Amino acid sequence: MALKRTTKAARPVLGLTMGDPAGIGPEVIAKALADRALTRLCTPVVVGSRPVMERTIAWLKLPLQVVDFNPSNGLRLKAGQVAVADPLESPLPKFRMGAATAVTGAASIAFIKEAVTLAQAGSLGGIVTAPINKEAMNMAGFHYPGHTELLADLTKTTEFGMMIVGGPLKIMFTTTHVAINALSPLLTTERIGKAIRLAHLGLTKYFGIVRPRIGVAALNPHAGEHGLFGNEESTSIAPAVKLARAAGIKASDPLPADTLFGKAARGDYDGVVAMYHDQGLIPLKLVAFGTCVNLTVGLPIIRTSVDHGTAYDIAGKGVAEHGSLLEAVKVAARLAKSWSPVTKTSR
Ligand SMILES: NC(=O)C1=CN([C@@H]2O[C@H](COP(=O)(O)OP(=O)(O)OC[C@H]3O[C@@H](n4cnc5c(N)ncnc54)[C@H](O)[C@@H]3O)[C@@H](O)[C@H]2O)C=CC1
Numbered sequence: 001m002a003l004k005r006t007t008k009a010a011r012p013v014l015g016l017t018m019g020d021p022a023g024i025g026p027e028v029i030a031k032a033l034a035d036r037a038l039t040r041l042c043t044p045v046v047v048g049s050r051p052v053m054e055r056t057i058a059w060l061k062l063p064l065q066v067v068d069f070n071p072s073n074g075l076r077l078k079a080g081q082v083a084v085a086d087p088l089e090s091p092l093p094k095f096r097m098g099a100a101t102a103v104t105g106a107a108s109i110a111f112i113k114e115a116v117t118l119a120q121a122g123s124l125g126g127i128v129t130a131p132i133n134k135e136a137m138n139m140a141g142f143h144y145p146g147h148t149e150l151l152a153d154l155t156k157t158t159e160f161g162m163m164i165v166g167g168p169l170k171i172m173f174t175t176t177h178v179a180i181n182a183l184s185p186l187l188t189t190e191r192i193g194k195a196i197r198l199a200h201l202g203l204t205k206y207f208g209i210v211r212p213r214i215g216v217a218a219l220n221p222h223a224g225e226h227g228l229f230g231n232e233e234s235t236s237i238a239p240a241v242k243l244a245r246a247a248g249i250k251a252s253d254p255l256p257a258d259t260l261f262g263k264a265a266r267g268d269y270d271g272v273v274a275m276y277h278d279q280g281l282i283p284l285k286l287v288a289f290g291t292c293v294n295l296t297v298g299l300p301i302i303r304t305s306v307d308h309g310t311a312y313d314i315a316g317k318g319v320a321e322h323g324s325l326l327e328a329v330k331v332a333a334r335l336a337k338s339w340s341p342v343t344k345t346s347r
């Protein structure tokens with residue numbers, strides 16, 4: 001029997017995927033599990049390797065005890081007990097912390113798949129993902145740019161987008177993990193229009209903002225300066241804005257990105273549509289690294305994530321901070337209490 005789906009009164013059951021076992025995912029999860037701030041927000045279920053979780057808890061000397069996740073017992077846990085859903089058929093072979101391998105990459109994908117299955121079955125009210133390593137995932141033969149596209153594939157979602165929020169900024173990304181020299185042809189009116197619609201959906205449905213004001217970033221310096229420094233503004237961004245406005249969305253003209261994010265941070269816009277990864281993530285991480293939350297807007301399930309990666313440089317050292325994971329749980333728990341599946345991205 002699946003757990004009853006979260007109600008407004010209950011603390012939602014959230015699945016915390018372990019991410020890449022060789023990164024800081026297990027550590028930030030263990031630290032968060034020992035933090036009362038997390039258990040006040042939700043009933044956590046770690047979706048990951050049970051032996052890795054046990055080793056991490058022991059290594060960090062945390063007062064936690066791992067038990068198997070059993071959806072049919074209503075998650076009746078004693079204080080300090082942590083439920084782990086481990087989808088791996090056999091324990092992971094020995095691996096080195098801080099190194100990308102196909103084995104750990106494959107495990108990180110198995111955890112995500114299991115979490116999606118549990119969420120779709122109603123056993124989890126949402127999922128919060130710890131970082132995967134894209135290189136390890138690709139070494140394992142999963143050729144996705146990141147969670148965002150994998151989750152869309154697993155849930156058969158076509159209209160989805162990566163939104164990251166932090167401090168005063170809420171940013172929707174038109175493209176995610178793309179080489180700069182491959183960017184321009186991807187910035188079609190259709191793709192930008194989709195990002196504007198998803199920004200609107202994210203700001204209204206996920207953050208409750210009525211008639212949000214959306215700032216749309218230009219791609220080129222000074223918004224191209226009438227074609228002097230590029231023309232994506234006139235050929236694709238402005239036409240996408242026009243279509244969005246015709247659909248009733250309050251979207252700005254393509255604005256020079258070097259001043260747009262500051263304006264949004266000061267409150268002139270409720271959200272921003274960035275054209276590419278670093279355009280939006282540099283301002284976000286400058287003002288709020290460690291507390292930003294990544295959401296996949298448009299999925300039929302709730303998914304939030306941390307703002308950081310696997311941080312191989314500090315994996316196994318005990319210095320990783322778990323603040324972003326707590327923030328991601330906070331957002332997922334809030335959404336889980338009022339969630340209704342996305343059916344379309346109309347206003
Ligand atoms: N949600 C996800 O699954 C994400 C995955 N990644 C992946 O992570 C890998 C490494 O990416 P990088 O660009 O190097 O970013 P990164 O966030 O792993 O590391 C950047 C710097 O921040 C520090 N740092 C990161 N998280 C920290 C924490 N919780 N506490 C203290 N210091 C922390 C690291 O030590 C490093 O100096 C890549 O494979 C990337 O694709 C990156 C971002 C998000």
Ligand SMILES: NCC(=O)COP(=O)(O)O
Binds near residue numbers: 148
């Ligand atoms: N920089 C954001 C990031 O890498 C997370 O991407 P995803 O795994 O959530 O698609």
